[in-house]
Amino acid sequence: MKTPIITEQLTDAGRRIEHDSFAIVDREAGPHTYSDAQWQVVRRMIHASADFDFNGLTHFHPQAIRAGLHAIQSRAPIVADVEMICVGLSKPRLEYYGMHPYQFISDEDVIAQAQIQHTTRAVQAMRKAQAQQLLEGGIVAIGNAPTALLEVLRMVREEQVRPALIIGMPVGFVSAAESKNLLSQSTDCPWILIEGRKGGSTLVVAALHALLALAEVHTDSF
Secondary structure (H helix, E strand, C coil), X not given: CCCCCCCCCCCHHHHHHHHHHHHHHHHHCCCCCCCHHHHHHHHHHHHHHCCXXXXXXXXXXXXXXXXXXXXXXXXXXXXXXXXXXXXXXXXXHHHHHCCCEECCCCCHHHHHHHHHHCCCHHHHHHHHXXXXXXXXXXXXXXCCXXXXXXXXXXXXXXXXXXXXXXXXXXXXXXXXXXXXHHHHCCCCCCEEEECCCCCCHHHHHHHHHHHHHHHHHCCCCC
């Protein structure tokens, strides 16, 4: 009996649909300049959104895939900006790797500090994650809040915090494109980002699931 792949759909019917969808994406996406591993991430993002613009809008730090797989194999924490990312991640897949997602956006102390310091909840949530020593060596997953990404970049720059990987895909019109542009200039931490205003939690989840699938295939460091 074939050993099931934990990072695929749980039923034969589900796997067929997913594989057929990936084949359609491969056929219709056109040429690209991504490596095979990078394309696994981009393809799953296209599959999750039906938006082929991510073939081109998605950018990778040269060490992003390697860093992401090492973090997964090391059971690194995942720090998300919003609960939606944590809910969207597959519990069986995370349990397989012994990983846990965290988010603090709605915690009472986070809200109180945001009100006192006149910042956003997202900023305070990242500060709480750092206080709990979750950012150092962790995977930072940002799909909604540009201020969360800007705060993490500030901590990287000013406090020498070093996440294993930053997935920066905040969506929106205020500071979204600008925060990702700053991330693209960072040489201190590996990153995956979407250029411009597009992004969102669904895409962050897709990117993480792609990395989890790659980690199952590549049991050694990539």
